[in-house]
Amino acid sequence: MNSYNDNLRTGVITALQSQELELKQVQAQYNAAMFTLYYAQGAEITASEKVLAAQRDLDNFKAPLKNQAVDNSNIANNLILSAGQAGTYVKQAVTNTAVSASNVQIAANAIIKLASDVGAIYSIVNAADFDTNIYALAKKAYNVINDTAYNAELVSQTSMEASMRTSEVSVSTVVDKAKIVKAGMDNILKITSTDFDNASEMVRNASVNLSDVSAKEKLAEGAFSDVNVEYAASRRAYKAINNQLNLNLTVTFPDPLVQNLGFTVAFDMVQVPFPIEMINILPLPSAPYPMSTYYIMVVKESKKSIFSLSVAENIQMLQGNNFIAVDQASIDGYTAKQAITINELNDTDNDALVPGTSYVVFVYGIYQDGYKKDVNDFDEFLSAPSAPFVMTTVLTSVDSGDINVERLAEGDNPPADKNATELLSFSIAPQLNIPVQYRCMFLPEEKMLTSSLIKKALITVKGQAEAEKQVDAMKNIVLEYDPQIAELESRINMLSIQAQLDGGDTTQKTAANTTATTQTVPVDGNPPATDTAPAAVAGDTPAAPGPVDNRPAGNLAPTGDSIDSLTQQLEQIKAEKEAAKLVLDTTEEDKVGFFFNVTLAEGVLAGNYSIATIADGGKENETAQQSYQVYIDSSVTDNFGNLLVDGISYIPVILSIYQGNTEVNDDQYTSTISDYENTESFVYYAEKEKPVVEPANTSNQ
Incomplete structure (x- = not known):
């Protein structure tokens, strides 16, 4: 490999390794921040459950008990007041019934004495005037007074019994027991009030703890959000470097197979780095792609740093089972995709591929002989390693x-x-x-x-995935609409400038009827003299010379559109962009x-x-x-x-x-x-x- 290619490949590998190392470091920070956030959220939920439990205990038990104790205490207060009042009334009743019994007894004695006198009179009349009118009246009086005396005896007996029974009423015992009940209810009220206050304090403390835990959770959330952004940026940076400098070499997995693990290698084919017409030995349509064959080699991640072009060449020459040629049928456009199963290929150490082991993929390419001669470089091509990957069996999830x-x-x-x-x-x-x-x-x-x-x-998790999707969607929106907006704004500006140069209407002027007007202004600033200058109209002022337009005609706005129509198109494109952005703002609640x-x-x-x-x-x-x-x-x-x-x-x-x-x-x-x-x-x-x-x-x- 010549020094340029060697340095270039070393630079690519260094850039990828540096970004991969940074990605691993950020991923470790991401995992740490994720667990910190998870436990912080767990602590907040635990604190919320404690607030809920304390509030339930307060509302369902402590508060009703205290309210019942207050009601019972009020009843006990009324009871002791009633008992005291009853004691007073009973004492008064005892006195009154005793006096009444005494008075009734005096009256009864008088009636009995009167009855005795009437009986004596009746005896005299009976002896002296029997069967006369006087006798009849005396007998009638005698019978009446006897009945009266009998009733007086009964009333006297009743009054004595009333006095006796009134004095037997144990109102003092009732008062004493009412006092005992009152003391007991006061004690219960004190206990329930203490329990209520303790429960209220627990609710308050739980709420304060929830507030503190929530604050810590927000710190963990902020830290995780920062690391998440950094992690996403690192992944995108690695992807961009790999895309631009390493053929966009990727390894993906199909739907998991239990008995036949596999993966797919995809990469962009190497293209000629200079105009095709400069190469005479590569006839179309293969002219943009100078490689004759691509080979895929799987290397243990631990040995990727010592895998070189010479090692790849030796492996290819030995024709073992530790490399595989890319099938031409798998090439789609300028992208090649090769599906590989675990039993189809060994790694570069000629060891069988083992699930759970970390591997990387290299792409080894052989240039066409004519291309080598044309560029005077006979070294083959070896990519940088792909991102590490591990073949695993994905366990079936429960539906x-x-x-x-x-x-x-x-x-x-x-x-x-x-x-x-x-x-x-x-x-x-x-x-x-x-x-x-x-x-x-x-x-x-x-x-x-x-x-x-x-x-x-x-x-x-759902929100994070939605956020990443929104970032990608926003990027696509920008790529789709911003070039159109920039082009329309540029055309509108060009038409506006052209209309000003022509001195015409800046809103209705079209590019179809505008022409570049170039005026030559002398050094003294006066307009050039002409022999065919039009006569001045009365009331008109001489027109000032327009600005100099030295632009070539090709820089003017395209013809056929008016400023109004372009402005309408611009507003429509902007409205479509805003509508597309509004769709991104619709997020479902987790x-x-x-x-x-x-x-x-x-x-x-x-x-x-x-x-x-x-x-x-x-x-x-x-x-x-x-x-x-x-x-x-x-x-x-x-x-x-x-x-x-x-x-x-x-x-x-x-x-x-x-x-x-x-x-x-x-x-x-x-x-x-x-x-x-x-x-x-x-x-x-x-x-x-x-x-x-x-x-x-x-x-x-």
């Missing part, structure tokens, strides 16, 4: 439509060690000979927990308001997920759909480690992860998670569903 969570009823009997209230179930076709573990996680969906996070589209992806799911601690087991009655190693289940009880937590909250909605997410022989390289397999954005959420209930009791039918049959 979101197959995930179901149902609430258990009172009659359902889960395993004895599971006090479960709900059951998660799903089905999936197993991948043969690949042991897969399905980890079930529950992401909090409740808007009141993630309300401060869900509006920040950039800090969610179902999950925090950052979550496969990498974070793999990092969830063991206590924060549940491992699915084969459903009751199922068999292992079935080739058809396999059913799995997870019982949800009070010990289950969300992905952040918080116990599930009664009445809160969650989204079930299932991580498919390799769980086989530890001696096997785990990098051979790529984990996947279910599509939680399209998974139906469920509400967690701490109790089983109670059967509905139908009201008894009491109607006559």
Whole structure:
């Protein structure tokens, strides 16, 4: 290789390696910032749950208890006041009934004495005047006074009993017990008030903690946003360098195949760097492409720095199984694409390609002999290494439509060690000979927990992807509309200048009827004298000489359009551009308001997920759909480690992860998670569903 090509290739490799190193560093910072943001969001959600729990405890328990205690205390106050008043009235009643009984007894004694006197009179009359009118009146009076005396005795007895029973009323005991009740209710009120104050303080402290945690989350969000921008810029920079200096060499993967891993190498073919007509030995249509053959070689990433053109030439000359020629049928335009399977090719060390190992690709090209002679350079071509890639088997993700969570009823009997209230179930076709573990996680969906996070589209996986798509879409909009706008503005400016030069209408002037007017102005500034100067019209002022236009005719505006029509076209193009930009501003609200992806799911601690087991009655190693289940009880937590909250909605997410022989390289397999954005959420209930009791039918049959 000559010194120029050698230096050029070294410069390209250095630029790519430098950008790749920077990309790896930024990617490490990105991952660190991503985990920091995830845990900061988890801390904020945890703080939100604590605020919710404290507020629920305050509203549902402490506040009602305090209100009940206040009501009972008021009743106790009324009771003791009533008891005191009753004591006063009872004492007064005892005195009054005693006085009344005494007065009644005096009256009864008087009536009895009167009855005795009337009886004596009746005896005298009976003896002296029997069967006379006086006798009849005396007898009648005697009978009446006897009845009166009897009734007086009864009244006297009743008044004595009333006095006795009134004095027996234990109002003092009632007052004492009322005082005891009052003291007890005051104590209960004090306890409930203390509990209420403590609960209120917990709500306040939880709210303050939430505010502090939210502030830290915003710092983590800002740091992640900055690193995300830097990461995207590094990826774009590497892509741009690779595109311009390394044939746009890329390695992509088709849909994952379990038994036949493969990849596709794509690159732009080398073109002649100078006009075709200068080369006589390359007849069209192959003239722009001086290569006769391209070869693809796979190199371990650890050895890419020592892979050189001489090594590639030796490999090609040995005709082994460690390179592959690009199929001419795979060339589309000036881009070549070659599909390669893992069993089709060895690496440059003649080792079989191993899934989970990092490789790079080199493109080795052989120039046509005539081209070599024409440029007097007989070295072949070797590209810089591609970006590292790893072949993996992508594990099958659980379909979101197959995930179901149902609430258990009172009659359902889960395993004895599971006090479960709900059951998660799903089905999936197993991948043969690949042991897969399905980890079930529950992401909090409740808007009141993630309300401060869900509006920040950039800090969610979906929002980040949408932001990157919007950047690409905005770039396409700029590339599509800005050249048109610039061209129209340039044409309008040219027509405006031309119209000013012609002294005509600047709005209706068309390029079709405008001509370049060139005037020669003498040094003294006076207009040139002419023999055929028109006669001056009365009232006219001499026209001032126009500006000098020394432009060539080719620089003037194109002909055929007026300024008005071009302005209308310009406004239409600008309106179309703004309409296209408005489409980019329509963002959908994320179902999950925090950052979550496969990498974070793999990092969830063991206590924060549940491992699915084969459903009751199922068999292992079935080739058809396999059913799995997870019982949800009070010990289950969300992905952040918080116990599930009664009445809160969650989204079930299932991580498919390799769980086989530890001696096997785990990098051979790529984990996947279910599509939680399209998974139906469920509400967690701490109790089983109670059967509905139908009201008894009491109607006559």
